[in-house]
Amino acid sequence: MSHSKRRSHKDVSKKRPLIIGLGLSLGLIVLAGLGYAYQANTYQTQFLPNTYIGDLNVSRLTADEVNQKLNKTYDDLSFTLLVNDQEWQSIKKTEFGLHTDFSEELTQLLDEQNPWSWGGRMVSGKETLDLGEAAFDEKQLDERYAQLEADLTKWNQTLTPTKDATLTRGEDGFSITPEVQGETIDVAKALTAAKEQLLSGNSTLELNEFVEKPSVTADDPALKEELAQITRIATVEATYVINGVSFQIPSELIEDWIIYQEGDVTLDREKVYQYVTQLGADYNTSTNPSNFNSTLRGEVSVPAGSLSWTIAPDSETDALMADILAGEAFTRSPIAQGSANAGSPLFGATYIEIDMVNQHMWYYKDGKVMLETDIVTGKPTTLTPAGVFYVWNKARDEVLRGVNDDGSKYASPVDYWLPIDWTGVGIHDSDWQPAYGGELWKTVGSHGCINTPPGVMKELYEMVEVGTPVLVF
Structure with missing residues (x-):
C-alpha cells in the first residue's frame, strides 16, 4: 500500500521568515538602484558633489545657478595698482571688458562629467574644475588701458623725475652733473606688466617695481x-x-x-x-x-x-x-x-709803386729800386683808379681802344702793354706825350692808364713778371 509524504506544519513555519527577508532585501536593492539612478539623472544638470570652480563650491548647482554666482563674483573683482603697498587706483575688471557670462563653458563642463559617479564623489576629495583663462573684450580693454596710460602719465608729472648724469655748462666750463634717482615710473613697462597680470587673473600690481633708474651715472666711462x-x-x-x-x-x-x-x-x-x-x-x-x-x-x-x-x-x-x-x-x-692767397701778405718786397700825387713810378725787386721814372696818369675826367693791382698779363704791339670825352673813339698803338685791372687800365709806353711828371696829368692826362716814357717802358717790360703787385695811390 502506497502513501504520500506530507510536509509538516512545523517545516513551513520555519521557511517563511527567510522568504520574506529575501524579498525585503531585493526590494531595498531595487529601491536603492532606483534612487541612485534618480540622483544620477539629477546630476545630468547639476554639478557632482565636492565640485569647485576656483574657491566656489558648485556642488548640486545647475549651470545657470553657477553662472549667476560667478557673475556676481566677477562683477566684484578689481585690479588694484599699488604704490608702496598702498592703493593708488582700483579699477573694476569689468571696465577692462572682462567676460562674465560662462554659460557655454559651464554647460561643456557638465557634459564632460559622469553623473553616475556621484556616489564615489560623495566620499572622495574635492575636484576643482578649470574655466580657462579670463576673456576680455579687446576694444574695451584697449580703451581702458589708454585711459590708464593717461592717468599714469599725468601722475608721473607730479613726481620727482629721474635724471641721467650729464654734462652741463657753468661759469668755469663744462662739468659732470650727477644723476638723480627720482620717483617717476616707466609708464610703458608698467602698462605692459599690468596687462599681463590682468590677463593672468591677478589683481594687483606694485608700481614701485617700475621706478625709472638712471641709465647714465657720474662714473660712466x-x-x-x-x-x-x-x-x-x-x-x-x-x-x-x-x-x-x-x-x-x-x-x-x-x-x-x-x-x-x-x-x-x-x-x-x-x-x-x-x-x-x-x-x-x-x-x-x-x-x-x-x-x-x-x-x-x-x-x-x-x-x-x-x-x-x-x-x-x-x-x-x-x-x-x-x-x-x-x-x-x-x-x-x-x-x-x-687773385691772391689769404694766408700770405698781399704784397712783399717786389712790386711797382705808382704815386699819383708825385706823378712818379718805381719798380722794386726784393726791396731794391730797379727802375724809376716820371709818369702821366689819368686826366681829371678819367682819373687813374687807386688800388692794389697786379700785372695779370704782358703783351707787345697792342692797340688800345676807347672813347674820348666828346664821344669820339680813339685807337692808340703801344709797343709794351701791362694790364693791371679788369677795366682796361694798365701801364704802357706813350710816345705822344711831350713830357712826364709834374702837373701834366691835369692837361694832357691819359684815359686812365699810366703813360710811361717809351725807353723806360721797354726796360720795365723786360724786368717785370706776370703777377707783380702794382700799388696805385
Missing part, C-alpha cells in the same frame, strides 16, 4: 670721455694766418661755440659762421684798404683792387668746424676766392 673730448676741443690751439699775420682763436670763444646734446659734441654753426663773417669784414682785401710804406709819402692807405681775396664764409665755416672738432692743434688760412 662714456660720459667721462665726452667731457675729455669737450676739454680737448675747448682748449685746442686754433691758429689763423691771414695776410702773413698769425693769431689764435680765444679758448673762451671756442667753448662758447660748443654744443653738447644727448652725448653728441658739436659746434654752433651759426656762431662759427658769424665769426668767419666778421673775419671777412675785418680782413678781406677785396673790401679793406692796405697800408703801404711809400717811397716819398711814408705810410699810405691803398684801396682794394684787382689783387685781392674774399673769404668764402660757408666753405670756411665748415672747414674751421672740422679742424676744431678734431681736437688737435692746427694752423690754417681761410678758404678764399680771388
Whole structure:
C-alpha cells in the first residue's frame, strides 16, 4: 500500500521568515538602484558633489545657478595698482571688458562629467574644475588701458623725475652733473606688466617695481670721455694766418661755440659762421684798404683792387668746424676766392709803386729800386683808379681802344702793354706825350692808364713778371 509524504506544519513555519527577508532585501536593492539612478539623472544638470570652480563650491548647482554666482563674483573683482603697498587706483575688471557670462563653458563642463559617479564623489576629495583663462573684450580693454596710460602719465608729472648724469655748462666750463634717482615710473613697462597680470587673473600690481633708474651715472666711462673730448676741443690751439699775420682763436670763444646734446659734441654753426663773417669784414682785401710804406709819402692807405681775396664764409665755416672738432692743434688760412692767397701778405718786397700825387713810378725787386721814372696818369675826367693791382698779363704791339670825352673813339698803338685791372687800365709806353711828371696829368692826362716814357717802358717790360703787385695811390 502506497502513501504520500506530507510536509509538516512545523517545516513551513520555519521557511517563511527567510522568504520574506529575501524579498525585503531585493526590494531595498531595487529601491536603492532606483534612487541612485534618480540622483544620477539629477546630476545630468547639476554639478557632482565636492565640485569647485576656483574657491566656489558648485556642488548640486545647475549651470545657470553657477553662472549667476560667478557673475556676481566677477562683477566684484578689481585690479588694484599699488604704490608702496598702498592703493593708488582700483579699477573694476569689468571696465577692462572682462567676460562674465560662462554659460557655454559651464554647460561643456557638465557634459564632460559622469553623473553616475556621484556616489564615489560623495566620499572622495574635492575636484576643482578649470574655466580657462579670463576673456576680455579687446576694444574695451584697449580703451581702458589708454585711459590708464593717461592717468599714469599725468601722475608721473607730479613726481620727482629721474635724471641721467650729464654734462652741463657753468661759469668755469663744462662739468659732470650727477644723476638723480627720482620717483617717476616707466609708464610703458608698467602698462605692459599690468596687462599681463590682468590677463593672468591677478589683481594687483606694485608700481614701485617700475621706478625709472638712471641709465647714465657720474662714473660712466662714456660720459667721462665726452667731457675729455669737450676739454680737448675747448682748449685746442686754433691758429689763423691771414695776410702773413698769425693769431689764435680765444679758448673762451671756442667753448662758447660748443654744443653738447644727448652725448653728441658739436659746434654752433651759426656762431662759427658769424665769426668767419666778421673775419671777412675785418680782413678781406677785396673790401679793406692796405697800408703801404711809400717811397716819398711814408705810410699810405691803398684801396682794394684787382689783387685781392674774399673769404668764402660757408666753405670756411665748415672747414674751421672740422679742424676744431678734431681736437688737435692746427694752423690754417681761410678758404678764399680771388687773385691772391689769404694766408700770405698781399704784397712783399717786389712790386711797382705808382704815386699819383708825385706823378712818379718805381719798380722794386726784393726791396731794391730797379727802375724809376716820371709818369702821366689819368686826366681829371678819367682819373687813374687807386688800388692794389697786379700785372695779370704782358703783351707787345697792342692797340688800345676807347672813347674820348666828346664821344669820339680813339685807337692808340703801344709797343709794351701791362694790364693791371679788369677795366682796361694798365701801364704802357706813350710816345705822344711831350713830357712826364709834374702837373701834366691835369692837361694832357691819359684815359686812365699810366703813360710811361717809351725807353723806360721797354726796360720795365723786360724786368717785370706776370703777377707783380702794382700799388696805385
